[in-house]
Amino acid sequence: MTKPLVSVIIPTYNRAELLKRAIESTLAQTYKNIQVVVVDDGSEDNTPEVVRSFKDSRIKYIRLQKNSGRPAIPRNIGVMNSDGEILAFLDSDDYFLPEKTEKQIEVLMSSEGTGLVYCDALIETENGTKLAKMPELKGYVYKEMLKFPKMFLPIVLVKKNIVLQSGLLDERKIIGEDTKFLVRASRITSFDYIPEPLCVINRKSSLERLTMNTKVQIKEFLTLLLEFKDEILRELGKEELSFRFNRLAWTSYLLGYKNLALKSLILSFLYTKNIRDFAKAILVLLNLYEKYMREKYHPEKLEEFRI
Numbered sequence: 304m305t306k307p308l309v310s311v312i313i314p315t316y317n318r319a320e321l322l323k324r325a326i327e328s329t330l331a332q333t334y335k336n337i338q339v340v341v342v343d344d345g346s347e348d349n350t351p352e353v354v355r356s357f358k359d360s361r362i363k364y365i366r367l368q369k370n371s372g373r374p375a376i377p378r379n380i381g382v383m384n385s386d387g388e389i390l391a392f393l394d395s396d397d398y399f400l401p402e403k404t405e406k407q408i409e410v411l412m413s414s415e416g417t418g419l420v421y422c423d424a425l426i427e428t429e430n431g432t433k434l435a436k437m438p439e440l441k442g443y444v445y446k447e448m449l450k451f452p453k454m455f456l457p458i459v460l461v462k463k464n465i466v467l468q469s470g471l472l473d474e475r476k477i478i479g480e481d482t483k484f485l486v487r488a489s490r491i492t493s494f495d496y497i498p499e500p501l502c503v504i505n506r507k508s509s510l511e512r513l514t515m516n517t518k519v520q521i522k523e524f525l526t527l528l529l530e531f532k533d534e535i536l537r538e539l540g541k542e543e544l545s546f547r548f549n550r551l552a553w554t555s556y557l558l559g560y561k562n563l564a565l566k567s568l569i570l571s572f573l574y575t576k577n578i579r580d581f582a583k584a585i586l587v588l589l590n591l592y593e594k595y596m597r598e599k600y601h602p603e604k605l606e607e608f609r610i
Contacts, residue, residue: 306334306336306408307336307387307388307389307408307412308336308337308338308386308387308388308389309334309336309337309338309387309389309390309391309404309408309460310337310338310339310340310381310385310386310387310389310390310391310463311329311337311338311339311340311390311391311392311393311399311404312340312342312378312381312382312385312390312391312392312393313325313326313329313339313340313341313342313381313393313394313395314342314344314374314377314378314381314394314395315341315342315343315344315346315350315377315395316343316344316345316346316370316377316395317346317347317348317350318346318348318350318395318396319346319348319349319350319352319353320353321395321396321505322341322350322353322354322395323353323356324398325393325394325395325396325397325398326339326341326353326354326357326362327398328393328398328399328400328401329393329399330357330359330361330362331401332399332401332402332403332404332405333401333402333404333405334404334405334408337361337404338361338362338363338385338386338387339359339361339362339363340363340365340381340384340385341354341362341363341364341365342365342367342377342378342380342381342384343364343365343366343367343377344367344370344371344376344377345366345367345368345369345370345371346366346370351364351366363384363385363386365380365381365384367380373474373475373476373477374472374477374478374480375471375472375473375474375476375480376474378392378456378472379471379472379474382463382466382467382471383471385463387463388462388463388464389408389411389460389461389462389463390460390461390462390463390466391403391404391407391457391459391460391461392456392457392459393457393502394456394457394504394505396505397457397502397503397504397505398502398503398505399457399501399502399503400500400501400502400503402501403422403460403501403502404460406422406497406499406501407420407422407460407497407501408460410495410497411460411462411495414493414495416492416493417492417493417494417495418461418462418464418465418488418491418492418493418494419459419460419461419462419465419485419488419489419492419493419494419495420459420460420461420494420495420496420497421437421454421458421459421460421494421495421496421497422437422458422496422497422498422499422500422501422502423435423436423437423458423497423498423499423500423501424437424455424457424458424500424501424502424503424504425500425502425503425504426503426504426506427503427504427505427506427507428506428507429507432503434500435453435455435500435504436498437452437454437458437496438452439496439498440452440494440496441493441494441495441496442493442494443489443492443493443494444489444494445486445489445490445538446538446539447489448485448486448489449486449531449534449535449538449539450539450543451482451486451527451547454481454482454485455481455504456481456484457502457504458501458502459485461488462492465488465491465492466484466488468491469484469487469488469490469491469492470484470487471484472484476523476526476527477519477523478519478520478523479523479524479526479527482527483527483530486531517558517560518558518560518563521551521554521555521558521560521563521610522563524551524610525551525563525566525567525570528547528548528551529570532544532574535547536574536575541575541576541577542575544571544574544575545571545575545577545579545580548567548568548570548571548574548575548580549567549568549571549580549583549608550607550608550609550610551563551564551567551610552564552565552567552568552571552583552587553596553605553608553609554608554609554610555567556587556592556593557593557609561587564587564592565584565587565588568580568581568583568584568587569581569584572584583595596608
């Protein structure tokens with residue numbers, strides 16, 4: 304049986320040294336039918352020299368003349384310039400463990416109906432490495448994906464035709480484009496899961512992830528929720544949609560974004576007709592919202608309202 308070509312899409316911007324590790328991790332995969340598509344999003348460091356230092360015909364290098372400022376753009380360019388029928392995504396500051404592709408391709412090809420396989424990950428932080436255990440979702444998991452579980456593109460191996468059918472990554476988004484893609488993919492294909500960490504997500508050097516304006520992040524989450532509100536209402540019901548808006552409201556309020564909290568609660572009332580959410584919006588205006596939440600909910604329950 305011919306082993307399918309797997310194209311690994313690596314977008315990068317000014318991460319020359321970390322990029323080297325990412326490329327090395329793909330070339331060191333125990334599964335050897337690999338193509339590495341590096342899309343340089345207008346780097347101003349020595350990224351071209353780092354890529355050229357690899358004397359390996361499996362690497363395809365695409366350099367954009369100007370930084371796009373949107374992570375989905377170089378990823379989509381990588382997809383459209385890939386030759387594999389199977390795709391993997393790797394951020395240039397992350398890396399794969401050696402058996403990732405081999406283990407995922409075995410599961411992916413074992414069932415004709417399966418279009419996407421994901422795994423657990425290890426998260427590197429300044430305080431050490433910890434396991435990121437993913438929710439175990441197998442089969443047609445559209446309803447579960449509408450709850451926006453925290454999943455990362457580097458944990459995914461997916462058939463290219465699923466990416467093209469479900470739609471490329473949303474190039475308008477600063478964050479959340481991966482979540483949107485995964486929800487759309489779950490509409491049309493079956494998922495499978497390997498309960499094992501097969502890649503490493505770097506949170507030590509990704510300063511832009513840590514320092515991005517939190518208000519922008521909340522707005523992006525709100526936009527994502529509004530995009531899928533009709534589907535959440537249809538598939539999960541009003542209570543679930545209300546809960547999602549309430550998570551945004553509580554998180555916004557704690558971060559000092561009172562207007563975003565108010566907006567989230569008003570939108571929840573408009574779309575779910577939940578009178579409690581309207582009452583909470585009034586409490587935000589009266590500066591009594593936090594007091595109400597802390598009196599009503601146990602601290603563990605309050606944590607469920609944090610995104």
